[in-house]
Amino acid sequence: DAGVTQSPTHLIKTRGQQVTLRCSPKSGHDTVSWYQQALGQGPQFIFQYYEEEERQRGNFPDRFSGHQFPNYSSELNVNALLLGDSALYLCASSLKVAGVGDTQYFGPGTRLTVL
Amino acid sequence: GNSVTQMEGPVTLSEEAFLTINCTYTATGYPSLFWYVQYPGEGLQLLLKATKADDKGSNKGFEATYRKETTSFHLEKGSVQVSDSAVYFCALGFTGGGNKLTFGTGTQLKVEL
Numbered sequence: 001d002a003g004v005t006q007s008p009t010h011l012i013k014t015r016g017q018q019v020t021l022r023c024s025p026k027s028g029h030d031t032v033s034w035y036q037q038a039l040g041q042g043p044q045f046i047f048q049y050y051e052e053e054e055r056q057r058g059n060f061p062d063r064f065s066g067h068q069f070p071n072y073s074s075e076l077n078v079n080a081l082l083l084g085d086s087a088l089y090l091c092a093s094s095l096k097v098a099g100v101g102d103t104q105y106f107g108p109g110t111r112l113t114v115l
Numbered sequence: 116g117n118s119v120t121q122m123e124g125p126v127t128l129s130e131e132a133f134l135t136i137n138c139t140y141t142a143t144g145y146p147s148l149f150w151y152v153q154y155p156g157e158g159l160q161l162l163l164k165a166t167k168a169d170d171k172g173s174n175k176g177f178e179a180t181y182r183k184e185t186t187s188f189h190l191e192k193g194s195v196q197v198s199d200s201a202v203y204f205c206a207l208g209f210t211g212g213g214n215k216l217t218f219g220t221g222t223q224l225k226v227e228l
Binding site: 004006031033035040041042043044045048056058090092094096103104105106107108109 | 216
């Protein structure tokens with residue numbers, strides 16, 4: 001049973017560029033959440049996708065956008081990159097119908113460096 | 116708003132020592148509580164969870180009890196190993212909150228021989 005996968009593993013961009021990160025959820029899961037983890041910090045919730053729609057959003061600017069596809073995979077897009085966007089971006093999947101306490105399974109993350 | 120506070124690290128212990136990592140939370144309502152572990156260069160792995168007051172989560176020798184009266188979810192292990200060296204994150208989440216997790220800042224654990 002494949003877990004959550006993310007690509008690419010590492011990425012280096014320059015300020016002002018745009019980036020797309022990809023996530024495939026754990027088999028059977030229908031909900032994908034994205035988190036940003038700055039160095040030495042806990043993950044911060046960016047947004048969550050379910051049924052191909054953004055359902056909830058954290059305190060991130062609209063430079064951060066996403067998409068969910070019919071196969072439940074998801075993309076995170078960041079436009080006009082800033083140095084402060086350098087972080088580990090984590091994708092987590094879960095099953096909506098299970099309700100609270102259901103586990104979010106995390107992928108290994110994409111390390112984004114903005115120069 | 117919701118928040119999680121963890122003891123600052125790093126915590127350095129000798130192998131076979133007893134471990135406690137403190138976690139307290141502030142929340143409106145009754146969240147589920149989680150401990151996640153992050154090994155160097157990796158993503159987060161769920162270690163244990165508890166969904167209601169007085170529940171005890173346990174896994175791989177680690178335990179944590181959901182204490183509503185003290186709004187705490189302290190992580191404990193009776194005898195740590197070098198392989199337990201990692202960063203530990205306490206987190207909370209809600210039904211209806213779409214399973215959004217709120218994390219603490221993490222506590223680094225170093226276990227030495």
